[in-house]
Amino acid sequence: MSRRRQAVRRPMAEDPKYHSVLVTRLINTVMKWGKKSTAQRIVYGAFDQIVAKNPQINPLEVLQRAVDNAKPRIETKARRVGGATYQVPLEVPPDRQISLAMRWMVDFADARKGIAMREALAAEIMDAYQGQGNAIRKRDEVHRMAQANKAFAHFRW
Template identity: 40%
Template sequence: MRKVKNKEKIYLPDPKFNDPLVTRFVNHLMKNGKKNVAYKIFYNAMKKIDLIKEREEKSALEIWKDGLKNVMPHVEVRTRRMGGSNIQVPVPISSNSKMTKAMKLLISCASIRKEKTMANKLASEIWDAFKEQGEAIKRKENIHKMAESNKAFSHFRF
């Protein structure tokens, strides 16, 4: 067999919210193996979201999950070499990859914001994603536009 299916990782639930998705997000947020620092950043961001939300009846965790769903891309563009030229082929993404891409988009867009701490940056980016604004939403739309413009090559899927 050429393509071997990867085993799906099982994430333990986090201590505060008891949600494995939070652990997965914190693993992406973590740098140099400092998981406690990453948990502190995430939990402080959740506290900031609790302070930011005005009349929302949702909890900070639900706002974060909705923000992730809003940022989640459904297609991506992969490069394929055909007859001496490179063609960008739109390909649908698996649900696991969608979630990973959404998490990485949120974290990377939060890190380039011009605010004081990473918790503030992350809280602002999550709130913007929840409201369907911000850099992460723009990047997602950019990915979808690239796939739409290369729709003619969709029959070259791998």
């Protein structure tokens, strides 16, 4: 933990196509090696596939609900107390909830081998939107871990 002052958070710009900060965060999560145009092509292609499968739904609402479904409410954090390390359950800050949900969706989409990333991302977003899939399973696993360690909740500070 740094003892210097905390970094100032800059406001994130909206993406050019959907004018949404959430889509910008998804693009930045997908982006590797600074290739933002490639990440935009992947995300917009995934949205196009979502619309192609269900023409009556809005991809922004699908993404918002998918992220809301995959957000963890509590997680465990390792704390050393008297030589022992305890997994202490803590509430997750709202910004980290969104970051974790998006990271899980992108990572599990990337892990789907044999299909294009835009198809895998579209499938992962739709799975999370419907309350199933790997990101939801990961969230449940994090919640179970926190529930199992609630006896150490008094160590949080």
